[in-house]
Amino acid sequence: MAEEEVKVFGAWASPFTRRVELALKIKGVQYEDIEEENIDVLKNICPLLLNYNPVHKKVPVLLHNGKPIAESLVIIEYIDETWKVNPILPENPYEKAMARFWANFIDEKCLPAIWKAGMWSPEGEREKAAEEACGCLKTLESALGGNRFFGGDKVGLVDIAANFIAYWLRIIQEVTGQELLSAEKFPVLFKWADEFVNCSIVKETLPPKDKLVALFESRTSQ
Known part of the structure; x- marks a missing residue:
């Protein structure tokens, strides 16, 4: 290797x-x-x-x-x-299929709705987009159950797929004032986001907040 x-x-x-x-x-x-x-x-x-x-x-x-x-x-x-060490997907076929399902749900449903609600749609369409995004977040929150992570006690495929929701989304909210994910609306998902971004190995892969803020501010001003 x-x-x-x-x-x-x-x-x-x-x-x-x-x-x-x-x-x-x-x-x-x-x-x-x-x-x-x-x-x-x-x-x-x-x-x-x-x-x-x-x-x-x-x-x-x-x-x-x-x-x-x-x-x-x-x-x-x-x-x-x-690389077989530290598996990211479950070994059980059903659990593996479910992890793939939720990861695809994030990419195909959640992220497009969040992008539209956040800043990449005409202002008149954002309210409808926000409703759709919140519906997706509610559905995703249900997949967590009582677990610390989507992967159980450790970060797995779905957690990695949802990295945008845990970090990027909250910065977009700060820039635009459009609140989708909050402790009041989605307490379980919000707690997961805090747990995820505060994992030491995750922190190593997150871009600097100030640079993202500057980037999103430049996009909203165009």
Whole structure:
């Protein structure tokens, strides 16, 4: 393993890039972080990505011994199957299927609704988008049950997939004043978010808050 080449092509503000980095850190895998200066941190466009991810043309891309893997959830499963220590997905087939289900729910339902409600939709449409986003958050909160993390007592696939909700969303709320996630509305999910972002290994993968604030402020002023 020591001689393996592991590189992550990403963008500093991308929660999807940070997912991959967190998975590698959980596994204890050494990797080279490659961020092209001409990557747009929100649009994720970079000429180099055309070689490694010609289908979606966005970060992150994992390069393992010269072979590229794209899409963060796909990459995380690849990492989990390649390096067996500290498993990220459950071993039980049903529990594994449920973890995949909730991770896909986050990407396909939660994140699009949150983006729209946060700042990327016309002001007149944000109220409806906020209702949809809160509905998604309520559904996601139900998946936690009484557990500390979605993965039980430790960070797993769904926790990693929800990193945007735990960290990025609360910064967007601070910038826009649009409150979606709060201790009053979603006490269980809010507590999970605090637990998640305060994990030492997670902290290592979070971008600086001040830089994200500046980035989002610049976007809202356009």
